[in-house]
Amino acid sequence: MRGLEGKVCLVTGGGLGIGAATCQRLAEEGAKVAVTDLRDQDGQKVAQEIETNGGEARFWHLDVTDENEVDRVFSEVKDHWGRFDVLVNNAGIAGADKPTHDVAAEEWDKVMAVNVSGVFYCTKHAIPLMREAGGGSIINLSSIYGIIGAPDIPPYHASKGAVREMTKTDAVLYAKEKIRVNSVHPGFIWTPLVEDLAKRSGQSVEEFRAALDKRHPIGHVGKPEDIAAGIAYLASDDAGFVTGAELVIDGGYIAQ
Numbered sequence: 001m002r003g004l005e006g007k008v009c010l011v012t013g014g015g016l017g018i019g020a021a022t023c024q025r026l027a028e029e030g031a032k033v034a035v036t037d038l039r040d041q042d043g044q045k046v047a048q049e050i051e052t053n054g055g056e057a058r059f060w061h062l063d064v065t066d067e068n069e070v071d072r073v074f075s076e077v078k079d080h081w082g083r084f085d086v087l088v089n090n091a092g093i094a095g096a097d098k099p100t101h102d103v104a105a106e107e108w109d110k111v112m113a114v115n116v117s118g119v120f121y122c123t124k125h126a127i128p129l130m131r132e133a134g135g136g137s138i139i140n141l142s143s144i145y146g147i148i149g150a151p152d153i154p155p156y157h158a159s160k161g162a163v164r165e166m167t168k169t170d171a172v173l174y175a176k177e178k179i180r181v182n183s184v185h186p187g188f189i190w191t192p193l194v195e196d197l198a199k200r201s202g203q204s205v206e207e208f209r210a211a212l213d214k215r216h217p218i219g220h221v222g223k224p225e226d227i228a229a230g231i232a233y234l235a236s237d238d239a240g241f242v243t244g245a246e247l248v249i250d251g252g253y254i255a256q
Contacts, residue, residue: 003236005030008081010074012064012122013091015042017191018141021224022088023047025232027055031086034077036062064091064118067125074125084129086235089119089140089163094193095155097200108155115159116166123170127179135178139234140167141227142183144250164246171244180243182234187250188212189222217252 009026013019015037027033027050035050035057037043043059050057058080060073078084095111096103119140130136145153146160167183174181188194190209198208213220230247233239248254 002028002030003238004086004232006032007085007235008032008034008077008083009086009088009235010034010036010077010084010126011088011090012036012062012118014046015039017193018186018189018224018227019088019090020046021228022090022231023057024050024053025225025228026086026088026235027053027057029232029236031235032081033057034073034080035059036073037091038063062091064122065113067121070121071125074122074129078129078132083133084126085133085136087122087126087130087136087138088231088235089122089138091118092141092159092193093156094153094197095159097153097197100154103154111155111159112162115156116162119163119166123166123181127174130179131177136180137235137239138167138170138179138181139231140181140183142167142185142246144185144187144248144254146183146185147246147248148254167246168244175243180234180239182239182242182245182247184227184230184234185246185248185250186227187216187222187248187253189224189227191224194221215253216250217256220251222249222251 009031011023014023014035023033023035035043035047047057047059062073092115096107140163142163143160145157146164171181198205201208
């Protein structure tokens with residue numbers, strides 16, 4: 001199936017992990033994909049792979065913490081393809097893994113700038129373009145830790161809780177304009193971000209991953225492609241009656 005034929009989709013943080021897998025899946029579904037990232041080489045590679053495989057994609061350098069850059073890039077994407085249908089707010093960082101009382105203000109602010117303000121800026125500048133297109137779909141990457149708590153990475157967890165609530169607010173605000181807004185809540189997905197946590201854990205990467213596998217009822221951590229499939233559904237017209245929803249993709253982690 002090619003459920004996104006003709007749609008223009010922009011993915012933030014599209015150069016690696018879930019973002020890269022999402023760009024590739026959206027292209028497979030027929031979308032024209034704007035791959036955006038701070039990592040130029042990684043983002044360009046993803047766009048080139050899509051083109052090589054017969055899809056349509058282009059890379060834009062994008063710092064989601066810079067509102068002026070967000071405005072410029074989004075306008076360029078719309079001008080390039082003539083419309084703007086789907087935004088995937090995927091860009092995010094983990095930040096400082098310290099108890100709350102040890103987190104410095106600048107460490108807190110750095111996470112909020114990317115994970116919360118970045119979502120705000122991108123949503124703000126996508127809405128007018130989606131209005132011109134007659135509707136659209138915004139998919140915000142939250143986390144299982146936007147729903148449940150854990151005794152680590154306080155700024156990250158707080159940011160993902162904020163994204164969860166921002167999603168519901170915007171879903172209600174823009175529903176009558178046929179702009180749907182949903183959040184995706186991944187469990188542990190083996191991405192560069194999680195691998196970096198493993199390297200900082202004091203265990204070997206193999207031990208860290210094996211311990212994570214055991215914490216999931218399904219028996220293993222997820223793949224970026226698992227999340228990309230859910231995002232592709234929410235982006236498509238098949239999800240036309242879905243807004244303000246939380247799509248948890250976690251191998252049963254929070255069902256325990």
